[in-house]
Amino acid sequence: DKAGHRHFMAKEIAEQPRVLEDVLSHYIKDGRIVLPEALDFREVDRITLVGCGTASLAGQVARYWFEQIAGLPCETDIASEFRYREPPLSDKSWAIFVSQSGETADTLAALHYAAPRVARTIGVVNVGTSAIAREADVALPTLAGIEVCVASSKAFTCQLAVLAILALKAAHDRGRLDDAALGRHLDDLRAMPALMSQALALSDDCAALAGWLSEASDVIYLGRGALFPVALEGALKLKELSYIHAEGYASGELKHGPIALIDRNVPIVVLAPRDALFDKTVSNMQEVMARHGQVLLISDAEGIASAGSGTHASLAMPSEGGVFQAMLYAVPMQYLAYHTAVAKGTDVDQPRNLAKSVTVE
Numbered sequence: 001d002k003a004g005h006r007h008f009m010a011k012e013i014a015e016q017p018r019v020l021e022d023v024l025s026h027y028i029k030d031g032r033i034v035l036p037e038a039l040d041f042r043e044v045d046r047i048t049l050v051g052c053g054t055a056s057l058a059g060q061v062a063r064y065w066f067e068q069i070a071g072l073p074c075e076t077d078i079a080s081e082f083r084y085r086e087p088p089l090s091d092k093s094w095a096i097f098v099s100q101s102g103e104t105a106d107t108l109a110a111l112h113y114a115a116p117r118v119a120r121t122i123g124v125v126n127v128g129t130s131a132i133a134r135e136a137d138v139a140l141p142t143l144a145g146i147e148v149c150v151a152s153s154k155a156f157t158c159q160l161a162v163l164a165i166l167a168l169k170a171a172h173d174r175g176r177l178d179d180a181a182l183g184r185h186l187d188d189l190r191a192m193p194a195l196m197s198q199a200l201a202l203s204d205d206c207a208a209l210a211g212w213l214s215e216a217s218d219v220i221y222l223g224r225g226a227l228f229p230v231a232l233e234g235a236l237k238l239k240e241l242s243y244i245h246a247e248g249y250a251s252g253e254l255k256h257g258p259i260a261l262i263d264r265n266v267p268i269v270v271l272a273p274r275d276a277l278f279d280k281t282v283s284n285m286q287e288v289m290a291r292h293g294q295v296l297l298i299s300d301a302e303g304i305a306s307a308g309s310g311t312h313a314s315l316a317m318p319s320e321g322g323v324f325q326a327m328l329y330a331v332p333m334q335y336l337a338y339h340t341a342v343a344k345g346t347d348v349d350q351p352r353n354l355a356k357s358v359t360v361e
């Protein structure tokens with residue numbers, strides 16, 4: 001049942017405020033984090049985050065949170081590489097496996113590799129009865145509800161919510177955040193559903209850009225920090241749904257090669273929240289504009305006022321959300337891909353060549 005939406009993708013994007021509310025109220029009660037007792041981060045020396053596709057990108061976003069908020073060394077990998085590269089793992093480390101379906105063959109194999117080598121395995125899974133949920137030492141449900149569209153949307157933001165809560169728990173357990181600072185971060189998280197609703201209001205603006213994007217044969221997404229993996233997610237969504245070639249790059253990596261791709265036919269989507277890296281991202285954006293790249297700037301109203309001149313278009317995001325703003329920027333990634341696919345007439349909910357659950361490697 002598409003609940004009045006034209007596609008499951010549109011329905012599932014729109015459900016994000018509600019499912020985020022569900023997952024946040026499951027793990028945050030009376031201003032305190034509620035997680036299984038086994039998750040005491042004091043003795044952990046390293047976190048390894050593994051998944052495939054969008055789920056691996058949720059892990060990549062969370063790495064910034066574990067490192068910056070909790071000061072916890074963290075590595076991420078895609079499961080298909082992790083399972084075969086024989087990574088040495090510390091027996092004081094924890095490995096986190098992120099999966100919507102909980103059945104992805106490579107992610108399950110990665111769990112099997114890690115289980116005898118690490119202190120604890122944790123599954124961040126949407127399907128509670130799945131293999132990864134059963135086999136991990138601790139299973140943390142993402143509570144996004146059933147996701148029908150092959151391309152992931154609400155499952156991704158719910159994965160981010162669970163991982164954000166884990167990073168905050170780690171920071172608090174390890175003495176990096178006192179109660180007051182933890183409380184402020186939890187307030188930022190609790191504000192997410194309402195902020196997400198504001199971001200959903202950008203659907204029409206994204207639809208208005210779909211004609212422009214659907215004419216392109218290549219689209220580049222740029223971000224820094226936690227917004228770098230969100231840029232990768234934006235590019236992945238566009239590829240999957242509209243079959244347009246798209247790549248995400250860390251903005252700072254541009255001048256090491258990819259800038260050679262830029263000309264007036266290449267749309268560049270720049271993810272630039274007004275965080276500590278804003279000026280750096282803006283200067284990369286200006287380098288692209290000097291080569292006649294057509295920029296879509298995604299920032300908040302002030303960011304757009306200060307840096308938006310000369311861009312092709314801009315999308316004004318909420319400025320709140322604190323360190324977890326990356327979650328919000330998933331929404332324009334989803335809507336740009338969705339509306340571009342609708343404009344091109346591709347099969348949004350069932351893109352060619354893709355399966356919802358990848359149970360073979």
Ligand code: F6R
Pocket residue numbers: 052053054055056098099100101102103104107150151152153236237240356357358
């Ligand atoms: C992208 C997408 C895929 C999945 C990947 C992992 O929109 O849906 O990249 O994220 O196949 O699937 P799960 O999360 O079920 O392990």
